[in-house]
Amino acid sequence: MNDKPRYNYQKEIDNLRSRFGLDFVSVALVQPAEDRFVLTWQFVSGNINNRYKRIALQSGKGIAGVVFKTGKPLLMKNVNMDIGAKDLFNYPIIVAERLQSLGALPLWSYNRVMGVLLFGFRQENALTEALFHLIQEEIGPEFGSLYAKERVIE
Amino acid sequence: MIPLTGDSLTLLLGKMYENSIEAIFFIDRDGKVLAMNPAAENILDTDVIERMYRNEENSLCQSCQGYMSEQEAISCCNCYLVSPKEDFSSFQVYLKTRNQGIVPYAASYHLIDETSGTRIFMLLNLTKQFQTQEKLYQSKMLKYIIKAQEDERKRISRELHDSVAQELLSSLVDLRVIKYMNVNEDVLRKIQQTEISITRLLDDIRHLSVELRPASLDDLGLEAAFRSHFKGIEKNYGVLIDFSAELSAARYSNEIETVVYRVCQEAVLNALKYADTDQVYVKLFEQNGYLQLIVRDEGVGFILDSGEVKGTGLGLYGMRERSELVNGQLTLTSDIGKGTTIQLYIPLAEVRIEEEALQ
Structure with missing residues (x-):
């Protein structure tokens, strides 16, 4: 499915993290047919453990799952307010990386969500709306072989 | 006299x-x-x-x-x-x-x-007698409810697995066939995307079916059901389950297997919800005529009887009630900073005698 040469996502997310002082940045990508097209966190920057490697997401579940299914950007300024302790275990990446404030963007290819970009802080309310939009702009329309905005077919 | x-x-x-x-x-x-x-x-x-x-x-x-x-x-x-x-x-x-x-x-x-x-x-x-009566009535009702729930879950799970998933699978095969027919690139891409969606949907339905009630529990027994369940937990929650079973594929009555499976499921879920750890140890073995299940974590632990309830408080109650269905005993130990252990003992001999008496 990748038409363009393999893109250096690692470098890109490392840059993103240092530029905005983010605690954690990660990219989840849809896996090839051999892996039944599951969505897994492929590249991480700023992780505190390797738990992300075990997580395979079902669509509609977890952060990546929700963004994948809805195709809409997601902003959680304060995880404790937006999710609540009882439901938190359904968001393994938030638990594993102890994120408190985060944003997620769908990454597109041929009008299908093929990946999810996640970034966040381990501090409540650190990701403001303004910063969220700034990061969205910084990423621009293209991110790797994917694009960060849904394109309308003419 | x-x-x-x-x-x-x-x-x-x-x-x-x-x-x-x-x-x-x-x-x-x-x-x-x-x-x-x-x-x-x-x-x-x-x-x-x-x-x-x-x-x-x-x-x-x-x-x-x-x-x-x-x-x-x-x-x-x-x-x-x-x-x-x-x-x-x-x-x-x-x-x-x-x-x-x-x-x-x-x-x-x-x-x-x-x-x-x-x-x-x-x-x-009569207060005491009434309380006894009520308790008896309640536990009887609960047994019916649990059985009804299990039966219904089994029915829906089978339906999903045997008919919905099968139907989808054959559509998927059809789609794969189309890919090798003479179609242009746009159509091919669209087909590929559809294949991805359907594969995903098929997996979702299978997960749903297993979540409701794993067919492997009825067909292959506890050990097989647990292995696939823990694999799912690992993928969904990123938590490692260290599972050791010494049953050598032994089978027990349907009731016992259901109780052990559900109690374990609940215990593991509790661990990954509240223990703040990414490893849970599960041990299943038979000893001195008892089937034993141990679910242990080395997480944060909690104070028993502190009255402070993190969840609904129903999970633990449900586990106890379920164990009582098969005359099982559930013990819970927990220490702050050391973790939590749940042990379930189910007497096997008694149940066998009862079953024989029934037959």
Whole structure:
């Protein structure tokens, strides 16, 4: 499915993290047919453990799952307010990386969500709306072989 | 045994009147209380007792809230005091008691002296019996509910697995066939995307089916069901489950397997919700005629009986109730900073004997 040469996502997310002082940045990508097209966190920057490697997401579940299914950007300024302790275990990446404030963007290819970009802080309310939009702009329309905005077919 | 007469009979009757836990009233033909024993004085309000000593009429009515008739749960219609002709040899009455509110009593009201018209009114507290009854009823209901839920889950799970998923799979095969037919690139891409969606959908449905009730539990037994369940947990929550089983593919009754599976499922879910750890140890083995399950984590732990409930508090209750279904015993130990361990013991011999008896 990748038409363009393999893109250096690692470098890109490392840059993103240092530029905005983010605690954690990660990219989840849809896996090839051999892996039944599951969505897994492929590249991480700023992780505190390797738990992300075990997580395979079902669509509609977890952060990546929700963004994948809805195709809409997601902003959680304060995880404790937006999710609540009882439901938190359904968001393994938030638990594993102890994120408190985060944003997620769908990454597109041929009008299908093929990946999810996640970034966040381990501090409540650190990701403001303004910063969220700034990061969205910084990423621009293209991110790797994917694009960060849904394109309308003419 | 010798027939009692004279003094010894009086003595015994006197003792019974003084010390019986049954409340005894003697009531004259007009419904006035002639005498009552200490047990009766204990349950009535002091001002009601005073009225009785002042020989006020209907003084018992101050306490009595009514009795259970065929028409009503609590009724004053055809009161036993007013129309003693009806059969009041055994009935249920509600009294307002000192400090304990309205309490149900098993009562008996009958004539003991025809010439003077004196009657005896005896009361026995039913609260405890009612509680026992209620508990029995509750646990019976719960058993039905759990069984109904399991059956329904099994039905939906089978349906999803056998018909919905199969149907989808054949569509998927069709789609793959189209890819090798003579189609242009745009169509091919669209087909590829559809293939991805359907594969994903198929997986979702399979997960759903397994989540409801794994077919492997019925077909292959506990060990197989657990292995696939833990694999799913690992993928969904990123938590490692260290599972060791020493059952050598032994099978148990459907009821036992369901209980063990559900209790373990709940225990593991609790661990990954509240223990703040990414490793859970599960051990399943048979020892001394007991099937044992141990679910242990080295997480944050909690104080038992602290009254502070993190979740709904129903999970633990449900686990206990489920274990009781198969006469199992559930123990829970937890230490702050050291983690939590849940152990389930299920006696195997007893159940086998019971089952044989049933057959």
